[in-house]
Amino acid sequence: MDQPGFDCHIDIPGTTIFDGKMAMKGYALNKMCYSFNSKVNRDAFAADEEGYMERYGLNEDQKNAVRNRDILAMIAAGGNIYYLAKLAGIFKLSVQDVGGLQTGMTTEEFKDYLQSQA
């Protein structure tokens, strides 16, 4: 989906601008994650991950990212961090765990990095 004239983004390394293009790309994945606001849906996902992903129509890239618990791949497949956070909750990952996973640090190293910016 080209939007000549309206692509005012700048390149910010390590940062994905979640815009209309990404929102369209990631809709199924984000919709699944949004459903995890409800405990009954979290339990249904935990009981049958593959069936649940199929029900929400995730594509192969999205399914693989979820199977591999690969946060960066989820973002590349259109995932938005606010919705992905609900999936991370099912996996019992804190935001520092998620930060470490994305930056190649252990959780403790990531916490030290945060502290180092004080």
Place this chain on the structure above:
Amino acid sequence: MARILGGITTSHIPAVGNAIANELYDDPYWKPFFDGYPKVHAWIRDNKPDIVINIYNDHGLGFFLDQMPTFAIGAAHEYRNEDEGWGIPELDPFPGAPEVSWHIIESMVADEFDITSCQELAVDHGFVVPMQLFWPGAPHNPDMPRAIPISANTVQHPIPTLKRALDFGKALRRAVLSYPEDLNVVVLGTGGLSHQLDGERAGFINREFDQYCLENIVSNPEELTRISRMELVEKAGAQGTEFLMWMMMRGALGDDVTEITRNYHIPISNTASGTLLLECAA
């Protein structure tokens, strides 16, 4: 006539909800954060607002990407706090002020801000955590004002410009001041300051930029409207765009404000936390 007493900003980090539930006020990690609030409590005790307008950004509880309002205003009798999926305690509903909400909605749209009105709106940590910080025990604090939530989109680009956010606040001020009953109103701006949760740049924090924003928002908010949205993402982090809520609040306070208290601390969770209380001239 209604008047605006002042504005209070705070970060609304979800972990704060758990820290409050576990009473970690004196914990070494949390103390520098919670130390930012006693002066706010004293000011609220002295001023006892009747209405709190809580400007926050929904994070995927009240709204999904199927229908994403840029600016939404609650017009409900009460606002439910619901399960967000990762285990922060749910609070009882917050009482609303729908007659004031509808006055504001009428005034905002007449002023050419085409907002989305919400007769039902589930409110997430962005709304709830600041209420707990400012009115301990919320919503059961005896001084708890009736609430009007206003949510701005920072989930999906395009997000509003900083100028639009400040102008929204100015229109909100006109709306409140034209309300015919004597009501004392406080305006909250929640979220920020710099932080980024996603991508290889996760963990990014920018003290220098936060300090620039804190300095200017008090007495020179127009200066901040020169910051472009992409510059805001670059300098404040992808989720630091929540600073738009602070701009909306600031616009509602008018030109003449006095700073009562300020706190800034790195890090709480992944975030540079900031708190600011500005009192409006009588």
